Amino acid sequence: MRDVCRKLFGSGGDTVWLEPPFRCDYGTNIYLDEKVYFNFDCVILDVCEVRIGNHVFIAPGVHIYTATHPLEAELRRTQEFGKPVTVGNDVWIGGKAVICPGVTIGDCSVIGAGSVVTKDVPPEVVVAGNPAKVIRRLD
Numbered sequence: 001m002r003d004v005c006r007k008l009f010g011s012g013g014d015t016v017w018l019e020p021p022f023r024c025d026y027g028t029n030i031y032l033d034e035k036v037y038f039n040f041d042c043v044i045l046d047v048c049e050v051r052i053g054n055h056v057f058i059a060p061g062v063h064i065y066t067a068t069h070p071l072e073a074e075l076r077r078t079q080e081f082g083k084p085v086t087v088g089n090d091v092w093i094g095g096k097a098v099i100c101p102g103v104t105i106g107d108c109s110v111i112g113a114g115s116v117v118t119k120d121v122p123p124e125v126v127v128a129g130n131p132a133k134v135i136r137r138l139d
Helices: 002-008
Strands: 022-024 030-032 036-038 042-045 050-052 056-058 063-065 085-087 125-128 133-137
Touching: 063 085
Parallel strands: 022 042, 030 050, 036 056, 042 063, 050 085
Antiparallel strands: 125 133
């Protein structure tokens, strides 16, 4: 597994675990710290950088997107567009959550299952829903 991670990702700690199947666009734009766990059926569209901190648990079916598309049809024909995604340390992302382009998730936060995260998430909160909203603080 370590050899696969080293070849696939821009960087990856020795304690990264991927449950297959796992899908990504390029892999080289994904930067993982230590003790990152991806459960099965996760997808990362890494047109831009995706940075994931230490001790992050990613449940089955989570999708992380950096790719965006302009509303104007002519611009969509030209090139890839995207915004980076950052996931802090000690984060838990629940099953089938979607993390949208440009989002930063703060340290020690929890993303509820099925959530669609369209805006930054502060540290030490639980967010849930579509769109995801803070439902409680974790003090």
